[in-house]
Each structure stands twice: as C-alpha cells, then as structure tokens.
Amino acid sequence: MQHYYDWHTFVAELRDSQPASIAGGCGGPKHYDTDCGPDTRWYGNEQGVGHETAWAVYKPSNAFPELPNPSYVPIYCDVSIRKGWFWHANEKPKSLAWLKTTYLQTVGMNCALQLNVPPNKDGLLEDSDVERVKEFGSWVKRTFSGTNLLSKAVSFSQRNNEIAGCFDPGNPDNTLDNDQTTFWTPYKDDPHVITFWVDTQKLTVCKGDSYYVTIMENIAFGQVIANHTIQIRSVNDESMSEWETIATGTTVGYKRIHPVNLLENINRDGVQLRIIITKTVLNAKPQLTNVALHKDADTYSTTCRTLPTKAYK
Structure with a gap:
C-alpha cells in the first residue's frame, strides 16, 4: 500500500497554530534521507540510534524542493519509551540505563531525541512511564548541566x-x-x-x-x-x-x-x-x-x- 502525505498542508496548519514550532516528517523508509522536512529530517530508524557521521547541513527534502540546496535541517532520532509506539497493559517502560545509552547515541551524536510516551486506554500517561521520564531528565540535568x-x-x-x-x-x-x-x-x-x-x-x-x-x-x-x-x-x-x-x-x-x-x-x-x-x-x-x-x-x-x-x- 502506498501512502500519500500532504506535507505542505500539514506544515501550513502547524505554522498557523504554532508559529515557532519545528516541522519534520517522512514519506517512507526508502526516502528517509531526503523526503523529510522542512525544518528537520528523520534518521531512518525508530530505535533511537544516531549515526557516527551526522550532517545537519543537507540536501533539501523531496517534499520541499523550494528549499535552498543545501539546507540546515537538524536530525531527529525517534524511539518509544516502551516496546512499541502504543500503550499495552503487559508492557513496561525501558530501563534508565537504556535511556542513558540512547541519549549518548542521539543527543551525543548531533541528533535531537524524540521520545514517545504513549497514553493509556484512559488517555493518560502511565505513572511508571512518567516516573521513568523524570528519572531520565534528572540524570541528564545532574550530569550535563552541572559543573564543567x-x-x-x-x-x-x-x-x-x-x-x-x-x-x-x-x-x-x-x-x-x-x-x-x-x-x-x-x-x-x-x-x-x-x-x-x-x-x-x-x-x-x-x-x-x-x-x-x-x-x-x-x-x-x-x-x-x-x-x-x-x-x-x-x-x-x-x-x-x-x-x-x-x-x-x-x-x-x-x-x-x-x-x-x-x-x-x-x-x-x-x-x-x-x-x-x-x-x-x-x-x-x-x-x-x-x-x-x-x-x-x-x-x-x-x-x-x-x-x-x-x-x-
């Protein structure tokens, strides 16, 4: 099945409601390196793993050919705090140690980390997920915002x-x-x-x-x-x-x-x-x-x- 994404309409709606927001998306795994934008680009996996070589200056998106060539399009790496993107009662959040490694492999490799935290069947974030995010945020602040x-x-x-x-x-x-x-x-x-x-x-x-x-x-x-x-x-x-x-x-x-x-x-x-x-x-x-x-x-x-x-x- 082939999907069609109307990126220009999506971005126009986003700009109208959130003018200072950053927009980025992808048209499919075969085009991860170009078919994203206009502000960010996806890095081709959903495991929260960056690449050793990570250029934010890159060729423009296929969906936004009007952008300058090259363009400054910072990379984002996405991953879920759980096994999948959606909430399941039998799943637990990933460990703090795993999140630390993910931070080093994304933020530590010139990527923005996009961490998915799915709502449960009541439309709320699970307490265990929230607690793990707080632990993760605390580690980042205490380690990298402290004394140089x-x-x-x-x-x-x-x-x-x-x-x-x-x-x-x-x-x-x-x-x-x-x-x-x-x-x-x-x-x-x-x-x-x-x-x-x-x-x-x-x-x-x-x-x-x-x-x-x-x-x-x-x-x-x-x-x-x-x-x-x-x-x-x-x-x-x-x-x-x-x-x-x-x-x-x-x-x-x-x-x-x-x-x-x-x-x-x-x-x-x-x-x-x-x-x-x-x-x-x-x-x-x-x-x-x-x-x-x-x-x-x-x-x-x-x-x-x-x-x-x-x-x-």
Missing part, C-alpha cells in the same frame, strides 16, 4: 592573550565560559588544534566513575568538522609523554559527547588535553563554542585520586 570539570581544573590554555575589552577568538578559554556566543577558532597560520593544561590538583578522578567529554561547534557559523581526535598526555618539569588517544569521531555539529576513560590517563604529575580537528568541509576553520568534561551523576566511588602538579610554575 575543565572550567575548574584548566590552569592555562595554549593561547591566553586576550586583550582587555576585546574578544580574542583564538583563546581556548572561550570554550569554558558556558556562553554559546563566544567561541574558539585557530589563528590564521595555526593548526586546527585546541590544547588545555589541566591542573590535576583541582581534578579528582574516581575509580568506577564514568566521564564524558562534550564538544560543541558554533552552529551560527555552520557545521564544518568532519573528523576529530581527543588526546591526553602527562607533563612534568623534565619531560612530556607521548600523546594518548582517548576518543575519535567524525562530525561534531551542535553536540558530540564522548565517553572517556580518565583514570588510566590521569595518574601523572600534570596533564595536557587537546582536540585535533583533522578534517573540515572545504578546509574551513573550525569554531568550537563549548568543551566540557562531566562526571556521570549516577556513578559514585570512594576510591578517588587527586594528584599533585609541578607543571604550572
């Missing part, structure tokens, strides 16, 4: 020559101020590398805890990063160790979240952390508006390590 550990622990950056009263786009500290209107971009002849010197006296790492590095592009400028690597190395008065790679990826976009293992890499006098942008679209200069290190709020350990530092005299 880098903001507390960065002793100084590779560049720190901001002139009083002037915005210096080459200063990596611009990514630590929780302000999406400021950003870092390399100077004219500099490599596409942002480096932080971490004062390990101010960074406590605990065995058994989970940590995440979050990177965000300056979307007002566009999405240009095609490949990136996160590395760490030890530093002391006498020497520097070899760089160790703790995460790699392709696109970044609005947000990329990397789970990282810090305990094995933080046992040292001092630490340098760097992000290498190895490839960009048309060799454009990247712009990062946020770099953050967060600890999973639901992991706790009594075995922690605060290290002395000698590298920042």
Whole structure:
C-alpha cells in the first residue's frame, strides 16, 4: 500500500497554530534521507540510534524542493519509551540505563531525541512511564548541566592573550565560559588544534566513575568538522609523554559527547588535553563554542585520586 502525505498542508496548519514550532516528517523508509522536512529530517530508524557521521547541513527534502540546496535541517532520532509506539497493559517502560545509552547515541551524536510516551486506554500517561521520564531528565540535568570539570581544573590554555575589552577568538578559554556566543577558532597560520593544561590538583578522578567529554561547534557559523581526535598526555618539569588517544569521531555539529576513560590517563604529575580537528568541509576553520568534561551523576566511588602538579610554575 502506498501512502500519500500532504506535507505542505500539514506544515501550513502547524505554522498557523504554532508559529515557532519545528516541522519534520517522512514519506517512507526508502526516502528517509531526503523526503523529510522542512525544518528537520528523520534518521531512518525508530530505535533511537544516531549515526557516527551526522550532517545537519543537507540536501533539501523531496517534499520541499523550494528549499535552498543545501539546507540546515537538524536530525531527529525517534524511539518509544516502551516496546512499541502504543500503550499495552503487559508492557513496561525501558530501563534508565537504556535511556542513558540512547541519549549518548542521539543527543551525543548531533541528533535531537524524540521520545514517545504513549497514553493509556484512559488517555493518560502511565505513572511508571512518567516516573521513568523524570528519572531520565534528572540524570541528564545532574550530569550535563552541572559543573564543567575543565572550567575548574584548566590552569592555562595554549593561547591566553586576550586583550582587555576585546574578544580574542583564538583563546581556548572561550570554550569554558558556558556562553554559546563566544567561541574558539585557530589563528590564521595555526593548526586546527585546541590544547588545555589541566591542573590535576583541582581534578579528582574516581575509580568506577564514568566521564564524558562534550564538544560543541558554533552552529551560527555552520557545521564544518568532519573528523576529530581527543588526546591526553602527562607533563612534568623534565619531560612530556607521548600523546594518548582517548576518543575519535567524525562530525561534531551542535553536540558530540564522548565517553572517556580518565583514570588510566590521569595518574601523572600534570596533564595536557587537546582536540585535533583533522578534517573540515572545504578546509574551513573550525569554531568550537563549548568543551566540557562531566562526571556521570549516577556513578559514585570512594576510591578517588587527586594528584599533585609541578607543571604550572
């Protein structure tokens, strides 16, 4: 059976009742990469799983050919909190652990998460579903809206020559101020590398805890990063160790979240952390508006390590 979707009529009705809303839909699985829009596009599955490479700048929808080519159409990943899209008495909501993984595989991979919570036979949301959503929302807020550990622990950056009263786009500290209107971009002849010197006296790492590095592009400028690597190395008065790679990826976009293992890499006098942008679209200069290190709020350990530092005299 072939379905016909009158997307223009749907969107016109939506714009009339909710002018600030975002519209997106799909004409079928064979056309998931183009037949969506006009504001968002579906990512081709209903499992809440994003793709490693996720471009929000994309060719226009088949249903909206009048859109510019390319267009900025952020991706959305949809999934249900239950086994299917509709409520059944014998089903239960998915676990909090599953939702956490889904968050990292969607929001953490430049997708918007569309979580379906179906009403029951009385037209109400099931109490167990509501409770699970609250638990999930609490975890997201406590983990990613809390203190950026880098903001507390960065002793100084590779560049720190901001002139009083002037915005210096080459200063990596611009990514630590929780302000999406400021950003870092390399100077004219500099490599596409942002480096932080971490004062390990101010960074406590605990065995058994989970940590995440979050990177965000300056979307007002566009999405240009095609490949990136996160590395760490030890530093002391006498020497520097070899760089160790703790995460790699392709696109970044609005947000990329990397789970990282810090305990094995933080046992040292001092630490340098760097992000290498190895490839960009048309060799454009990247712009990062946020770099953050967060600890999973639901992991706790009594075995922690605060290290002395000698590298920042």
